[in-house]
Amino acid sequence: MSHPADTSIVVENVTKSFSLRYQRTFKQLTVAKLQGRETNKRFKALDDVSFSVSQGESIGLMGLNGSGKSTLLKLVQGVMRPDSGQVLTRGRISGLIATGAGFHPQLTGRDNIYLNAAVLGMGEQETRRKFDDIVEFADVGEFLDSPVGNYSSGMFARLGFAVAVHVDCDIFLADEVLAVGDQPFKKKCMARMEEIRKSGRTLFYVSHAAGSVRKMCDRVIVLEKGRVGFDGAVDAGIKYVKYDSDEEQNPDEELGADI
Amino acid sequence: MTEAQPVRVVDAPLLPASHDQGLVEVFRRRYLLKLLVRREITARYSGSFLGMLWSYINPLSQFAVYYFVMGVLFNLHEDIPNFPLHMFSAIIVVHFFTETFAAGTRSIMRNKALVRKMAMPREMFPVASMLVSLFHVLPQVVILVIAAVVSGWTPDAVGMMYALLAIAVIMLLGTALALMFSVANVFFRDFGSFVGILTMYVRFGVPMIYPFTMVEERFGRFADYYLLNPIADAVLLFQRAFWVGTSRDVSREEMIVDHMPDGLLMHGMVALGVSAALLVVAQLVFTRLENKIPERLT
Ligand SMILES: Nc1ncnc2c1ncn2[C@@H]1O[C@H](COP(=O)(O)OP(=O)(O)OP(=O)(O)O)[C@@H](O)[C@H]1O
Numbered sequence: 001m002s003h004p005a006d007t008s009i010v011v012e013n014v015t016k017s018f019s020l021r022y023q024r025t026f027k028q029l030t031v032a033k034l035q036g037r038e039t040n041k042r043f044k045a046l047d048d049v050s051f052s053v054s055q056g057e058s059i060g061l062m063g064l065n066g067s068g069k070s071t072l073l074k075l076v077q078g079v080m081r082p083d084s085g086q087v088l089t090r091g092r093i094s095g096l097i098a099t100g101a102g103f104h105p106q107l108t109g110r111d112n113i114y115l116n117a118a119v120l121g122m123g124e125q126e127t128r129r130k131f132d133d134i135v136e137f138a139d140v141g142e143f144l145d146s147p148v149g150n151y152s153s154g155m156f157a158r159l160g161f162a163v164a165v166h167v168d169c170d171i172f173l174a175d176e177v178l179a180v181g182d183q184p185f186k187k188k189c190m191a192r193m194e195e196i197r198k199s200g201r202t203l204f205y206v207s208h209a210a211g212s213v214r215k216m217c218d219r220v221i222v223l224e225k226g227r228v229g230f231d232g233a234v235d236a237g238i239k240y241v242k243y244d245s246d247e248e249q250n251p252d253e254e255l256g257a258d259i
Numbered sequence: 260m261t262e263a264q265p266v267r268v269v270d271a272p273l274l275p276a277s278h279d280q281g282l283v284e285v286f287r288r289r290y291l292l293k294l295l296v297r298r299e300i301t302a303r304y305s306g307s308f309l310g311m312l313w314s315y316i317n318p319l320s321q322f323a324v325y326y327f328v329m330g331v332l333f334n335l336h337e338d339i340p341n342f343p344l345h346m347f348s349a350i351i352v353v354h355f356f357t358e359t360f361a362a363g364t365r366s367i368m369r370n371k372a373l374v375r376k377m378a379m380p381r382e383m384f385p386v387a388s389m390l391v392s393l394f395h396v397l398p399q400v401v402i403l404v405i406a407a408v409v410s411g412w413t414p415d416a417v418g419m420m421y422a423l424l425a426i427a428v429i430m431l432l433g434t435a436l437a438l439m440f441s442v443a444n445v446f447f448r449d450f451g452s453f454v455g456i457l458t459m460y461v462r463f464g465v466p467m468i469y470p471f472t473m474v475e476e477r478f479g480r481f482a483d484y485y486l487l488n489p490i491a492d493a494v495l496l497f498q499r500a501f502w503v504g505t506s507r508d509v510s511r512e513e514m515i516v517d518h519m520p521d522g523l524l525m526h527g528m529v530a531l532g533v534s535a536a537l538l539v540v541a542q543l544v545f546t547r548l549e550n551k552i553p554e555r556l557t
């Protein structure tokens with residue numbers, strides 16, 4: 001199957017299922033088998049999901065808790081593999097699936113920046129060149145040389161975010177990145193993501209905040225129990241997501257709006 | 260949305276999202292590997308007062324116990340020249356192996372934050388464990404060499420080559436087992452406990468607290484089966500390098516004839532081949548199972 005040259009992400013008939021529980025002991029397993037109970041119940045976190053994204057598009061991924069958004073992002077990122085179907089990507093991927101993933105609590109902020117950058121595919125020269133920018137963005141002050149285990153969760157997140165946004169990537173994934181940052185930092189992050197978007201990178205943005213999705217994205221995909229429920233324009237998508245509840249004001253929206 | 264966006268042309272092929280895996284990729288990303296190894300070394304001893312000294316204390320205390328029990332208490336192996344050095348050179352090899360095996364097996368569980376959230380070849384972690392263990396071999400060899408020189412040993416080219424061969428065997432074998440067990444350990448923690456038992460057998464399955472001559476005496480030609488164990492070969496190679504030649508009374512040649520098996524080099528090469536083959540198998544097993552790793556780590 002061929003795709004246009006400006007295709008950035010292709011997700012084709014992707015299904016991913018998980019077991020409801022793992023790690024049963026020998027004893028539990030035997031008892032369950034003897035009683036004729038099911039031992040391995042599976043459910044589909046993603047069910048036949050297909051779409052494709054062109055380079056430079058910015059997608060808002062929405063849906064209720066547990067609808068499979070984070071799972072989908074992990075597949076695109078390459079951390080997990082689909083059970084069936086395929087996920088194709090073009091170019092380098094960076095982003096924040098979880099803020100500060102893989103930081104080592106005993107290492108200093110400085111060492112963690114180097115390590116995290118390397119994990120995201122940056123070389124030694126590149127990291128050194130961008131180091132000052134990263135530090136300035138993270139703005140953790142004199143804590144740079146103390147172990148990140150002592151950081152507040154916000155500072156932890158800032159450091160992770162600072163590294164991720166400085167990777168020279170083609171696809172940027174963001175999964176609820178702004179959950180812990182304070183207001184000024186949120187502003188800075190949104191500005192930075194705006195920049196990333198403007199530079200023609202593909203942006204995949206998971207958020208429950210309609211306001212920021214409206215601001216950042218030019219297409220919305222809504223997942224419903226692992227299926228694509230909606231794929232199209234931003235405003236229609238946001239309407240779709242709030243299907244049942246046409247209530248007054250969504251607090252999330254407010255949060256997004258005042259940024 | 261409003262203003263025209265610059266078009267970013269990405270000059271890269273459209274690839275499956277999780278394409279870069281495997282040991283080959285680990286070596287392509289040497290820089291990351293280096294950082295992981297360095298992190299492991301600093302983190303292992305951070306918050307400990309003696310720090311790096313522990314990497315000396317551990318094998319030295321093992322040595323002290325064996326020496327006391329074997330030499331002082333049981334008064335064994337008095338006919339063997341320089342038996343303490345015989346033991347210590349074996350301890351270094353065995354310790355390198357067991358450390359690689361044990362730490363490697365735990366490595367993926369220990370790094371679950373990274374494994375679960377970042378895309379990188381997961382072979383990285385067992386390999387890094389092996390390199391950390393290798394790093395700790397160095398100070399031990401320094402102690403061994405000092406002790407050997409004091410006893411009158413001088414290095415010989417063949418011996419040094421054998422030492423490198425021994426290290427290579429353990430590197431390959433240790434990585435192979437660490438790969439298989441690290442992924443198995445994700446599914447059933449039982450494997451982690453199993454490693455403890457295995458390493459105990461390893462200690463007694465190599466000529467460490469007894470000399471190889473004893474094996475030959477007891478088992479005769481079946482001693483060849485004993486030499487099928489790559490770790491035993493590595494130990495013998497290492498002893499050939501650092502223990503043989505430490506006696507002022509018995510010449511190097513005599514010690515080789517008396518205490519080393521015939522065709523040691525051949526046995527060593529076979530061990531290397533077997534370990535390399537095992538590594539290939541381990542990579543295949545790992546690739547099959549690793550798909551399920553991120554979702555099984557909780
Ligand atoms: N490793 C796992 N093992 C078993 N089930 C899992 C695993 N990871 C995710 N799930 C399940 O898959 C479903 C989708 O999870 P996912 O994290 O993708 O949801 P989400 O859309 O990101 O939700 P949220 O809005 O809360 O972030 C959930 O029911 C979750 O319990």
Ligand SMILES: [Mg+2]
Nearest residue numbers: 069070071175
């Ligand atoms: Mg989520």
